[in-house]
Amino acid sequence: MTKNAMPAASSTEFNRRWARVVLETLTRHGVRHICIAPGSRSTPLTLAAAGHPRLVRHTHFDERGLGHLALGLAKSTGQPVAVIVTSGTAAANLYPALIEASLTGERLIMLTADRPPELIDCGANQAIRQPGLFAGFAGRSVNLPRPTPDIPAGWLASTLDQALSARETVHVNCPFAEPLYGPEENDEDPWSSALGEWWRDDRPWLSVPLPAQDQTLTEDDWEGWRRRKGVIIAGRIPAEEGGRLAAWAAELGWPLIGDVLSQTGQPLPFADLWLADPAAGECLQQAELVIQFGGSLTGKRLLQWQAQCRPREYWLVDPLPGRLDPAHHRGRRFHTPVGAWLDCHPSPAPSSRDNKNWAAPLEALSRRAHRHIRAAMTEALGEIQLAHRLAELLPAGGRLFIGNSLAVRLVDALGQLPACYPVFGNRGASGIDGLLSTAAGVLRGGDGPLLAVVGDLSALYDLNALALFRHTTAPAAILVVNNNGGQIFSLLPTPEAVREHYYVMPQQVEFRHAAALFGLNYASPPDFSTLQSCLADAWRQPAGSAATLIELAVPPHEGADRFRSLVAGMAAV
Incomplete structure (x- = not known):
């Protein structure tokens, strides 16, 4: 036996010890829900998840559906959600959910079990090239090595801490060599014990501060802009911020065109109908400033108006990265939560509104659209x-x-x-x-x-x-x-x-x-x-x-x- 070789039973147990550190590290970054598909190669991860006292476990036999189940959990809880699948096309089936999450900001952590390197590209069963599988849609990718006690447990924990600190989607590829099955061993485990007190607290092994975010400050010229004629577009924003945005718009006296996912109550409902009326375009072209909160607009005519409108400036507020403006307007991009932005940009006092309800004709158009719907x-x-x-x-x-x-x-x-x-x-x-x-x-x-x-x-x-x-x-x-x-x-x-x-x-x-x-x-x-x-x-x-x-x-x-x-x-x- 070579110096660092382990007997078969020890190899089985060490796979599990390695997986336990992986799962414990995830919990230090807010993971409470984990979704598991059946599979043999993922056994060390599955057993580690099954035995973890702080994880809520969900199972499904279809990996494509499992990824979307995790996506829904992340949407609903606002927390990162982990997924465990076996190797091969099981991993590939996570792609659609990961793509969606990358565009809407949910944090999914995909743990894909894999064959060890010597079984790749040699005709081994259920073995594909998994590193980099999700291309640019995984915010971070970690290709772990085959578990070995030659690598300190602190390296494993800190490597995952580094990847998870970015608060993005993460793909962690986890190769495991056989044997995968065997009895639990209760002998002394110096490899895991090297993490010491870490096992008894709730902090990451390596704390990585978030990079500096856009600081939400009041725009120097907001006092002047809020007295002008403005239009507010509300796309996908959190429920607790939808009502607040609607109240802010009403205080300004600006029209708010709300998407179905805006949760604003859509103060001017049926926009996809009344925007078809030429009178709507004539009214809206007076706008000097358009502020869009959130992306993912649904209505065809709202998208058409958004693309062709040319106010003096176009502002977009959304914490997600990227421009989120396919029309490429000239203006300002604020990477900040809606509520924080509203805190720094108060509406004027009622007595100082220079353009209160300047777009009142839109209310009449909305009522007309309502009558058309009822008649139909x-x-x-x-x-x-x-x-x-x-x-x-x-x-x-x-x-x-x-x-x-x-x-x-x-x-x-x-x-x-x-x-x-x-x-x-x-x-x-x-x-x-x-x-x-x-x-x-x-x-x-x-x-x-x-x-x-x-x-x-x-x-x-x-x-x-x-x-x-x-x-x-x-x-x-x-x-x-x-x-x-x-x-x-x-x-x-x-x-x-x-x-x-x-x-x-x-x-x-x-x-x-x-x-x-x-x-x-x-x-x-x-x-x-x-x-x-x-x-x-x-x-x-x-x-x-x-x-x-x-x-x-x-x-x-x-x-x-x-x-x-x-x-x-x-x-x-």
Whole structure:
């Protein structure tokens, strides 16, 4: 036996000791939830997580869904969430969730088990080149060596501390050599013991101060700007800041155009309709300053106006990195939380408002859009009625998750959600993959009930995520709007001759059988009052029971056609 070689049983145990330091280090950086997929190569990490007293463990058999489950947990808790998967394509399946997190600021820590170096590029089973797997979408990447007592435990802890200190998404690649299984050994462990008191406190081994952030200071010329004509755009911002921003805008007397994820209460609702009226553009072109809070705008006409508007200056406030302004306006970029920025930029006293309600015509346009929506609704329960009346279906003290494609666009354009009511969505990359899994994570990360609204193709894409709703931590309802395909493409200028076959792709499915497959409650209400009753029953379900899947079967093109008609009606002045 060579000097540093270990017998097989010791190698097994040392893999576990190495993994225990990895998991303990994560907890020193705020990790409380960890999501685990089954796998052999990841056994040391899985056993370390299973035995850790401060970790809440979540499991799922699908790694793509597992990544999105972690994403939802991170959205809901605001904490970093770790994921454990085995080697090979299991690791690759985390990519979509990591991409989304990199664009929306959630902190995911991907622990990918790997084969040791001698098994890579030689035909070994389930072995791929995993270092650098996530390219530029992982904020930090750490490729750990094969566990060996020749490397001090302090190196392992401090290496992870360095990576985790940046508060970004992190990929930690963890090669483990066999054997992976064997009995626990209780002999003295000088390698782990070298960390001493670290095991008994809650601080990182190596504290790495955050780099200097943009300091939030009052702009020297704010006193002058706040007396001018301004417009506020609210994108994706935290719920607690949405209501405060709306009050600040009202004090200024500036119009606030709020996205569905702004949680501002959308003081000028139905913007995607009234912005189609030429009178809206004529009014808004008077704006001298536009301030956007948060990114990820949804409405097509808001995006069009944002792209073509040319105020004297355009300011953007969001703590995330990057410009977040695809129109590249001239102005100022503030990397700071919304609340901190508002603290430093007070609104004027009522007596000093020089331009109070300068954009009052927009209020009339919003009321006109409301009348158009009400006139377009029929007695039948359809997508227009659902989007417009969604606020009536929200559970008290709960949360809302909205899917992508047509669902989020209709709610953004036709609905008005309450201020400060938590609304979640995957609007970074805006994909339909993993939406149900993300909603399951949002549910598990909080205390209140959850309503999730998704389309039929989105639900099919992530169908096995229904397994995550068999036993819920709080009452939950999944509302699947079944318009038989991707009807968002009915709004786009796709060639009519090939639209159904190549874009919409109708599947002719009924979700009753999916609910039965996963043991969920099921309902298919014919009208709005019955829908309300079904949801009332869902909110009465105790924690630990199955979620309710509610299928809203609607005529395939009705929602898109009626929405297109509403936009045309507003534009025809």
